[in-house]
Amino acid sequence: MPCKSMLIFTKIAELKGFLKQIKSAGHTVGFVPTMGALHNGHISLISISKKASNITVCSIFVNPTQFNDKADLKRYPRTPEKDAAFLEKAGCDVLFMPSVEEIYPTEKKETYDFGYLNTVLEGKYRPGHFNGVAQVVKRLFEIVEPDKAFFGSKDYQQVMIIKALVKQMHSTIEIVNCPILREEDGLAMSSRNMLLSEEERHIAALIPKIMEVAKQLALIKGVDEAKHFVNKEVERFEDMKLEYFEICDVDLHEISKIDPSVKAIALIAVFVGKIRLIDNLALN
Numbered sequence: 001m002p003c004k005s006m007l008i009f010t011k012i013a014e015l016k017g018f019l020k021q022i023k024s025a026g027h028t029v030g031f032v033p034t035m036g037a038l039h040n041g042h043i044s045l046i047s048i049s050k051k052a053s054n055i056t057v058c059s060i061f062v063n064p065t066q067f068n069d070k071a072d073l074k075r076y077p078r079t080p081e082k083d084a085a086f087l088e089k090a091g092c093d094v095l096f097m098p099s100v101e102e103i104y105p106t107e108k109k110e111t112y113d114f115g116y117l118n119t120v121l122e123g124k125y126r127p128g129h130f131n132g133v134a135q136v137v138k139r140l141f142e143i144v145e146p147d148k149a150f151f152g153s154k155d156y157q158q159v160m161i162i163k164a165l166v167k168q169m170h171s172t173i174e175i176v177n178c179p180i181l182r183e184e185d186g187l188a189m190s191s192r193n194m195l196l197s198e199e200e201r202h203i204a205a206l207i208p209k210i211m212e213v214a215k216q217l218a219l220i221k222g223v224d225e226a227k228h229f230v231n232k233e234v235e236r237f238e239d240m241k242l243e244y245f246e247i248c249d250v251d252l253h254e255i256s257k258i259d260p261s262v263k264a265i266a267l268i269a270v271f272v273g274k275i276r277l278i279d280n281l282a283l284n
């Protein structure tokens with residue numbers, strides 16, 4: 001491995017200079033972009049990248065342009081020292097922690113067209129979110145120029161958006177979709193989980209359980225029964241508010257019937273208190 005201990009860069013020029021040397025020595029680069037507040041889900045992406053690449057770069061950047069809700073940006077957890085120690089322990093080679101000014105030196109606002117994909121689910125409920133994601137991911141890809149980049153499937157729609165972005169960029173970066181990591185009680189790992197109170201955390205653990213029952217209902221009784229169940233279950237809790245629960249094909253077109261020969265996925269966004277959580281589950 002080219003790096004003995006983890007190197008930390010905050011400046012684009014310095015990171016690029018280092019990576020140029022690495023690449024000219026024939027090493028491949030794996031990239032894990034994050035917004036920090038790291039958990040084992042992120043560490044699993046680092047492990048997958050390490051197996052697939054000679055050197056792994058992780059970025060930590062809380063990207064302001066992807067937050068449609070300013071209060072959400074303000075409360076987003078930030079634990080940089082802990083994150084750096086966690087990454088070093090996981091054997092990450094390079095950590096890139098730029099400032100907002102470094103990433104956005106000017107008020108440049110690109111607009112991306114992801115068509116249908118930007119009008120459903122997260123795209124519908126978080127207007128402008130994917131434009132911000134595309135803006136920062138494109139910028140990070142241009143800086144790191146990785147061979148492969150690794151993303152968690154909890155953000156299923158985000159992975160699709162990034163694959164579309166890479167196509168639009170005519171880039172050869174391979175986007176690797178990695179499995180969702182779950183806590184012992186089934187809750188999908190997320191940086192936002194640490195913002196939940198103890199009581200909210202208990203309630204949040206119901207999400208994967210509700211999803212599992214909904215899956216069985218969808219398969220046995222149909223999509224409408226599953227949707228009805230999820231609505232009713234979430235309504236039982238004052239601290240829970242459902243934003244959406246949909247059953248879709250792999251391209252995120254809503255489906256009203258499960259056809260065993262067509263892959264289906266259930267996707268949910270739900271507020272527990274003020275914290276918005278998402279999850280998804282393959283149905284067949």
Ligand code: PAF
Binds near residue numbers: 033034035136
């Ligand atoms: O999934 C995330 O953490 C972010 O959306 C990403 C991809 C790092 C872009 O800011």
